[in-house]
Amino acid sequence: AGMTVVGIRFRDNIIFVPEVLISARAMKAGMAILEPILTACGIPPAGKVVMGTVKGDIHDIGKNLVGMMLKGAGFQVFDLGVNTNLAKFQAAIDQHQPDLVGMSALLTTTMGQMKVNIEAFDKAGLFRQMRVMVGGAPVSPDYAKAAGAHGYGKDAASAVELAMRLLKELKQDQSQPLINAD
Numbered sequence: 001a002g003m004t005v006v007g008i009r010f011r012d013n014i015i016f017v018p019e020v021l022i023s024a025r026a027m028k029a030g031m032a033i034l035e036p037i038l039t040a041c042g043i044p045p046a047g048k049v050v051m052g053t054v055k056g057d058i059h060d061i062g063k064n065l066v067g068m069m070l071k072g073a074g075f076q077v078f079d080l081g082v083n084t085n086l087a088k089f090q091a092a093i094d095q096h097q098p099d100l101v102g103m104s105a106l107l108t109t110t111m112g113q114m115k116v117n118i119e120a121f122d123k124a125g126l127f128r129q130m131r132v133m134v135g136g137a138p139v140s141p142d143y144a145k146a147a148g149a150h151g152y153g154k155d156a157a158s159a160v161e162l163a164m165r166l167l168k169e170l171k172q173d174q175s176q177p178l179i180n181a182d
Helices: 004-012 017-041 059-071 088-098 110-121 143-146 156-175
Strands: 046-053 077-078 100-104 129-133 151-153
Touching: 004 017, 004 059, 004 156, 017 059, 046 059, 046 088, 059 077, 059 100, 059 156, 088 100, 088 110, 100 110, 100 156, 110 129, 110 143, 129 143, 129 156, 143 151, 151 156
Parallel strands: 046 077, 046 100, 100 129, 129 151
Antiparallel strands: none
């Protein structure tokens, strides 16, 4: 809840990146203490997220903020880091079976990798089991739609709201029976 307030204040330009980073650092320290307790209690995560900055891009401040905010919202986050190629995303999806995949790009020259990845996920039939969200400075809602993403987060707070909405939609879709054309 505290990181939600931080995200809203950041979105509304009340606080800025240094304050968000301090808050994220404090939350990380708190989570280091709480995670073993939550795990021992058997409290399931809200959902699983695999995330990374796409191939060719080494920027990660925004991705890291989104990851911390997602953890604060109860998600289990598997952060693949920067310069993440399609094979690494696919291996993480196979290993962790996430509900969501988040991709970040800060360079316009690397945005195209998002579309490449999304097309590969779709071709592999992964959209029945997961949703894809994208973000980063050059990314827009129009680009996200054109690339085939399920959603776009313009900042950390909206990315968490998006993740919650996509998770809800995914659970609803998974509860619907598959239509058999036979």
